[in-house]
Amino acid sequence: MEMPKIDPFTLAKKETLVERLSRVLPQDAIIHDLEETRAYECDALTAYRCPPLAAVLPRSTEQVSAVLRICHELEIPVVPRGAGTSLAGGALPTADSVILGVARLTDVLEVDYDDRIIRLQTGRTNLSVTGHVEADGFFYAPDPSSQLACAIAGNIAMNSGGAHCLKYGVTTNNLLGVTLVQMDGTVVEIGGAHMDAGGLDLLGVVCGSEGQLGLVTEATLRILPKPEGARPVLIGFDSLEVAGACVADIIKAGVLPVAIEFMDRIIIRIVEDYAKAGYPDCEALLIVEVEGSEDEIEEQLSLIEKIAQRHDPVELRRSQGEDESAKIWLGRKSAFGATGRISDYMCLDGTIPVSELPRVLAGITTLSEKYGLSVGNVFHAGDGNMHPLIMYDANKPGDLEICEEMGAEILKLCVEVGGCLTGEHGVGVEKRDLMGHQFTPADMEAQMRVKDVFDPKWLLNPAKVFPLDVTADRRA
Amino acid sequence: MLRPETEEHLAEIVRGANGPLSVRGGATRHRPGPGEALTTAGLTGITLYEPGALTLVARAGTPMAEVEAALAAEGQRLPFEPMDHRPLLGTTGEPTIGGAVALNVSGPRRVQAGACRDSLIGVRFVDGEGTLVKNGGRVMKNVTGYDLVKLMAGARGTLGILSEVSFKVLPAAATEATLRLSGLDVAEAVKAMAAGLSSPFEVTAAAHDPATGETSLRIEGLAGSVAYRAGELTRVLAPFGTAEMLEPETSTALWTDIRDARAMAGDGDVWRLSVRPSHAPDLVARAGAEAALLDWGGGLIWLRLPEGTDLRARLGGFGGHATRVRGAADVPPEAPVLAALTRGLRERFDPRGLFSPALGENA
Numbered sequence: 001m002e003m004p005k006i007d008p009f010t011l012a013k014k015e016t017l018v019e020r021l022s023r024v025l026p027q028d029a030i031i032h033d034l035e036e037t038r039a040y041e042c043d044a045l046t047a048y049r050c051p052p053l054a055a056v057l058p059r060s061t062e063q064v065s066a067v068l069r070i071c072h073e074l075e076i077p078v079v080p081r082g083a084g085t086s087l088a089g090g091a092l093p094t095a096d097s098v099i100l101g102v103a104r105l106t107d108v109l110e111v112d113y114d115d116r117i118i119r120l121q122t123g124r125t126n127l128s129v130t131g132h133v134e135a136d137g138f139f140y141a142p143d144p145s146s147q148l149a150c151a152i153a154g155n156i157a158m159n160s161g162g163a164h165c166l167k168y169g170v171t172t173n174n175l176l177g178v179t180l181v182q183m184d185g186t187v188v189e190i191g192g193a194h195m196d197a198g199g200l201d202l203l204g205v206v207c208g209s210e211g212q213l214g215l216v217t218e219a220t221l222r223i224l225p226k227p228e229g230a231r232p233v234l235i236g237f238d239s240l241e242v243a244g245a246c247v248a249d250i251i252k253a254g255v256l257p258v259a260i261e262f263m264d265r266i267i268i269r270i271v272e273d274y275a276k277a278g279y280p281d282c283e284a285l286l287i288v289e290v291e292g293s294e295d296e297i298e299e300q301l302s303l304i305e306k307i308a309q310r311h312d313p314v315e316l317r318r319s320q321g322e323d324e325s326a327k328i329w330l331g332r333k334s335a336f337g338a339t340g341r342i343s344d345y346m347c348l349d350g351t352i353p354v355s356e357l358p359r360v361l362a363g364i365t366t367l368s369e370k371y372g373l374s375v376g377n378v379f380h381a382g383d384g385n386m387h388p389l390i391m392y393d394a395n396k397p398g399d400l401e402i403c404e405e406m407g408a409e410i411l412k413l414c415v416e417v418g419g420c421l422t423g424e425h426g427v428g429v430e431k432r433d434l435m436g437h438q439f440t441p442a443d444m445e446a447q448m449r450v451k452d453v454f455d456p457k458w459l460l461n462p463a464k465v466f467p468l469d470v471t472a473d474r475r476a
Numbered sequence: 477m478l479r480p481e482t483e484e485h486l487a488e489i490v491r492g493a494n495g496p497l498s499v500r501g502g503a504t505r506h507r508p509g510p511g512e513a514l515t516t517a518g519l520t521g522i523t524l525y526e527p528g529a530l531t532l533v534a535r536a537g538t539p540m541a542e543v544e545a546a547l548a549a550e551g552q553r554l555p556f557e558p559m560d561h562r563p564l565l566g567t568t569g570e571p572t573i574g575g576a577v578a579l580n581v582s583g584p585r586r587v588q589a590g591a592c593r594d595s596l597i598g599v600r601f602v603d604g605e606g607t608l609v610k611n612g613g614r615v616m617k618n619v620t621g622y623d624l625v626k627l628m629a630g631a632r633g634t635l636g637i638l639s640e641v642s643f644k645v646l647p648a649a650a651t652e653a654t655l656r657l658s659g660l661d662v663a664e665a666v667k668a669m670a671a672g673l674s675s676p677f678e679v680t681a682a683a684h685d686p687a688t689g690e691t692s693l694r695i696e697g698l699a700g701s702v703a704y705r706a707g708e709l710t711r712v713l714a715p716f717g718t719a720e721m722l723e724p725e726t727s728t729a730l731w732t733d734i735r736d737a738r739a740m741a742g743d744g745d746v747w748r749l750s751v752r753p754s755h756a757p758d759l760v761a762r763a764g765a766e767a768a769l770l771d772w773g774g775g776l777i778w779l780r781l782p783e784g785t786d787l788r789a790r791l792g793g794f795g796g797h798a799t800r801v802r803g804a805a806d807v808p809p810e811a812p813v814l815a816a817l818t819r820g821l822r823e824r825f826d827p828r829g830l831f832s833p834a835l836g837e838n839a
Contacts, residue, residue: 114670114754137676159619170617172626173594188813193752195775196580196591197630198797198808200818204593204626208619225676248528254551254647255698292701293708299700351615354529384529385617423617431620438620439610446609446825447622453820465621 069185082154088428122153159208161424236315243284277331350414351423491606501572536574557583580630584681598642604826649696745803
C-alpha cells in the first residue's frame with residue numbers, strides 16, 4: 001500500500017505542535033510519546049499500521065476548533081478518528097499526521113420525542129443512541145455490525161449502513177443536522193431539527209465524505225418508534241440462482257421486509273459449527289424478517305412463505321418465538337467472528353444490482369478457483385450489498401497480496417455489472433486505488449472540487465478516497 | 477429554445493455557451509430566469525426499470541406521468557410522493573422527473589419514506605464547463621466517493637444540468653386509510669400528529685388544515701395491517717377526540733389535495749416553511765396568514781399572505797427556513813459561513829456563471 005512521502009519538515013514541527021496544543025488542551029488530551037501513539041497506529045484494517053505524530057482527544061467543539069486552527073497554521077495533516085472500527089483504513093494515520101479522536105465527545109445534548117430527534121456529541125457509540133431512547137419506545141435505525149463499538153462520527157464519515165437498510169435507509173437518511181468544524185477551525189451549523197435543506201444539501205455531501213471535509217462534533221439524528229415486534233423466517237435452497245430469484249419475487253410482491261440476509265454453503269457451515277443456530281445444510285439460506293404486531297407478522301410471513309414455496313425450498317422454517325429469532329440472528333451476526341476463528345479473512349462490501357446476483361456469485365467462484373483462496377458469501381440480499389469473505393493465511397508470505405489482488409478482481413466485477421466498489425464500509429485506503437474503475441477522471445474531479453472548497457489546503461485525511469496520483473497536485 | 481436530445485448534445489451546448497442559460501424541464505415548478513432558454517424535455521425515456529431490484533433510471537426530461545405510470549403497472553411507486561406544482565402556481569405543461577429532483581420535491585410521505593433526495597441513488601449531469609459527470613449509480617447502498625447525488629438534489633440547477641436520474645422505488649401500498657380528528661387548534665393538532673407519528677403504527681402522513689380544523693393521519697399497507705393499525709391509532713388519538721375513518725378513495729383524494737397545497741388557492745404570495753414540528757404553532761401564529769396548511773406533522777407549513785408581505789420580519793429568527801414559492805422570488809438567506817461554502821461550490825461547478833439564472837423567479 002502506497003502512502004504519501006513523509007515530509008521531514010512536518011516531523012520537525014512536532015515540538016512546536018505539542019507546545020501549542022498544550023495551550024488549548026489539558027495534558028491528558030495530548031498523546032505524543034511514541035509508545036502511546038501506537039494505540040492509534042491502525043483501525044480495523046489491521047494489515048496496515050503507522051503511529052501518528054501525535055493524537056489529541058478534545059472534549060468540546062471549541063477544543064476541536066482550536067486544535068484544527070493550530071494544525072492548519074502549521075500545515076500538519078489531520079486524520080479524524082471515531083472508534084477506529086473502519087474496515088477500509090479510514091482512520092489510518094501517516095507518520096506526519098495528527099489523529100483527532102472524538103472518543104471524549106460523548107454527551108447527549110437533547111432528546112425530543114415529539115419531534116423524534118436526538119442531538120448528541122459524535123463520540124457516542126451507535127448502539128448507545130438506541131440505548132438512550134429505547135426505554136421510551138424509540139430506536140436509531142442504522143445498525144452496522146460494529147454497532148457496539150463504532151462511533152456516530154465514524155458512521156457519518158462513512159455513511160454507514162447495516163442489515164435493516166431496505167426499510168430504514170442508511171446514515172444519510174437518518175441524519176438531520178451536524179456541527180462541522182472545518183480544517184481552518186471554522187464552525188459551521190448544517191441542517192437542524194427541520195427536515196430539508198434551505199439551500200444546497202451540504203449535509204448530504206458531508207455524510208460519507210470520510211472525514212475529508214471537516215470534523216463532525218455534534219449531530220441531530222432522527223429516531224423512530226420501535227415496531228411492536230419482529231420475526232424472521234429461514235428459507236433454504238439447493239441453488240444460489242433460485243435463492244436470488246426468490247428474493248426478487250418477494251420484493252416484487254409488494255411486501256417490504258426489514259431485512260433479507262443471504263448466506264452460502266461455506267458460511268452456513270462455518271456459522272453452524274460455531275453458533276449452532278439450527279441452519280439447514282444447503283447451497284443458499286435466506287433470513288427474511290418482517291415487523292409489526294403478531295397479526296401483521298402473520299399476514300406478511302404467509303405471503304412470503306407462499307412465494308418461497310413456488311421456488312421449491314429445501315427448508316422453510318418460521319421462528320416460533322423470541323429465543324428462536326435471537327438464535328437465527330446470532331448465526332448471521334456471528335458470521336464474521338466465526339470465520340475469523342478458522343482463518344484470516346478480508347471482507348469486501350461491493351454492491352450489485354440484485355438481478356446480477358447469480359452472475360456475480362458464479363464469477364466469485366471462478367476467481368476463488370483461479371486464486372486458490374476460499375470465499376464465503378454472506379450479505380444483505382435485499383439491497384445487493386455483497387460481503388464476500390476471502391480466507392487467506394496472514395503468516396504465509398504473499399498470501400495477503402494474492403488475497404488483495406483477488407479482492408480487487410471481485411470489486412471490478414461488481415462495477416462491471418452496474419454496481420459499486422463499496423456499499424457501506426467506505427473507500428478509505430483499501431479501495432482508493434480502484435476508484436478509477438468506477439469513475440472517470442471528470443467524475444473524480446467533480447468530487448475533489450468539493451474538498452477544494454471545504455479544505456483548500458488538502459490537510460484533512462488527505463491520503464484517502466482518491467488515488468494518490470490523482471490528488472498529488474492538490475496535496476503538494 | 478435549445479432542446480438537446482442527447483447528453484452529448486447537451487454537453488456541447490454548455491461548452492459553446494457564451495452567456496447565461498435559462499434551464500428548465502417542463503417549467504411547471506418555477507418561472508425560468510433570464511438567459512438563452514434550454515429545456516431538458518428532449519432527454520426522455522426510462523432507460524432501466526427492474527421491479528425486482530426496486531430500481532428505476534430515467535432521463536431527466538422524462539414526464540413524471542410516464543414514470544408514475546410505468547411504476548404503477550408493476551404495483552410500485554416513487555416513495556416521496558412528489559407534488560404537482562401546476563394547481564398552486566397556475567403553470568401548464570408537463571412536469572419532468574428531473575425538475576422534481578432539481579427542487580427536491582417531496583410530498584406528505586416524506587415523514588415516513590424520506591424526501592426525494594433519500595430515494596435518489598444516482599445522477600448524471602453536465603457541469604458549467606460542459607463536462608459530463610456521473611455520481612452514485614443504480615444500487616441503493618453506495619458509499620463509493622462523495623455523495624454528489626444529494627448535493628444535486630435540490631440544487632435548483634445551479635451546479636449542473638441533470639441528464640439522468642436513478643431511484644430506489646417502493647411497492648405501492650395494497651390499501652390505505654385516513655383517520656380524521658376535528659376541531660383541534662394548531663397546537664393541539666401538532667400534539668396529536670406527534671402522538672401518531674411517535675406510535676409504532678407507521679403513520680405515513682400527518683397534516684392539519686386550520687381553516688377546517690381537520691387533522692388527518694394516514695396509514696398504508698396490507699389490508700389486515702391497515703385495519704389493525706387504524707384501530708390502534710384511534711386509541712392513541714383518543715385524548716384528542718374521536719377519529720373518523722376515511723375510506724381509501726376519499727383518503728387518496730384528500731392526500732392529493734394536501735400534496736399539491738390546494739388550500740393555498742386564491743390570490744397572493746405563497747410561502748413554504750421547513751421547521752421543527754413543535755415550533756409550528758408559534759410560527760403560524762406569528763405569520764398571521766390568510767390561509768395556512770401544515771404537513772409533515774407540522775414540519776412543513778404552507779402560508780398564503782397578501783402580495784409583498786414581509787413574512788421574514790414577522791417570523792424573526794427560527795431554526796429552519798422559508799421560501800416564497802408564489803410571488804416575487806425570495807430564497808432563504810444563509811449564515812455567512814454557509815453562504816461562503818455555497819458560493820465556493822457554485823464557482824467551481826459553474827465557473828462562468830451560466831446557471832445562476834436557474835435560481836429563477838417563482839411563478
